[in-house]
Amino acid sequence: MMAAQAQHGTTPLHLILAWGFVGIPLAWGVIETVLNAIKLFQ
């Protein structure tokens, strides 16, 4: 069974790519929201 799977381990590059893939859009959305929320205090 194990031979049938991807055996290569996770590298730091994999982690950076994976977290960047979800983190960048989320960060963009949060920044957009914060910019809108600032209007509450203006």
Place this chain on the structure above:
Amino acid sequence: MGATTLSHRGMPGLLHRDRTVAGPGFSRWMVPPAALCVHLCIGEAYAFSVFNLPMTKLIGITKSAPDDWKLTELGWIFSIAIVVLGLSAAVMGRWVEEGGPRRAMATAGVCFGGGFLVSALGISVHNIWLVYLGYGVLGGIGLGLGYISPVSTLIKWFPDRPGMATGMAIMGFGGAAFIASPLSVALMRYFSTPTHIGVAETFVVLGIVYFCFMEVGAAVVRLPPPGWAPAGYVVPAQSKKLVTTRHVFVYQALKTPQFWLIWFVLCLNVTAGIGVLGQASAMSQEMFPGRVTVSAAAGFVGLMSLFNMGGRFFWASVSDFIGRKNTYFVFFALGFVLYALVPLAGGAGNVALFVLCFCIIISMYGGGFATVPAYLKDMFGTRYVGAIHGWLLTAWSAAGVLGPVLVNYIRQYNVDNGVPKAQAYNNTMYILAALLVAGFLCNLFIRAVHERHYMAEDAADAVGMAN
């Protein structure tokens, strides 16, 4: 020879549970991004309201024509999606758990992305029933499968920090609207012309993007190998007071008082939060007339959304240290004080106190969602936690009806009886505070699951589920 070995019949399919088991060297920190790939897409549901007004002007373009859809008709799209979310999570929870996360997440991507495409067709031919079928039913199934599957997988990878792990995924669900809302608006602006509103094209793009994003998550996700535990983590030999090391079968869990007490705990916590979340903009303007403008109210809603998202990660992580039961005690006790403070803040004209109260309340609303999977894991074990979580989500569906109805109808009743708008929410706040007292009591009564409900160890192995 089982399906898990190489044979003349070939390997099990790519989506098969056995092909999802991690090999040596796989880092469990790859799983949260995989989960986020799904939750950051399906959480788009929170931003669906950005399509409401444009969809009322598809024929009239600048204003609604007589044949254009009404807001009341469009409101059903979201409602159907949320109801189908609860139903599909409940009915298909066992299929999700036994088939593994990749099959469930891939299917969720097909359903959610496909739902957008079917809806786009419905918009093009101006048939509301196709939109109900697409986003409501098909998308709702994608929501249900996509919600529970990554959560259950994360619990298995993070036995040492289940709250933090599920908090990360469910934080994504709360934060998805931050991406979906500006993206949808930008796409509609791009595809719109003076004679056409580009909602259908926007749906096509979103459907394809969400499908691709979710399939990436399905490709990355892995299950831990049998017997796996994180380095330095020792699996407790015996169950603690409210944290079991054994497992309860999904349909057996439904027969326990603990399941229904947690159901009410979630329902009451969500009812209180969802009731004010939908009315936050109007409430802030009516309680502080002339001081909170429309744009400031929009900023307030955005701020609450940030706390909704952050609370999911924060409170679920805190629950790993103070325990799930104590976390919910904090939600209900602190929530009671804060709801009672809101009328005082309104009476005193203290906007800052009002904003602070609601931001903390909403953080605990999100925290309730994110902490509950770990609560279920503690009570019923990891084996069927996804399926049990699926059934529990019906509490969300119930709260989704109860919360807004409570806030809207009580406010209207007060206004009709001559109560000034600035004070029309006071009674509602006290009623919501009373709901939290009921939630506190439900939480208080939760005890460890009785011995007779647990599965025999070999029973779970018989269905081929190592974790």
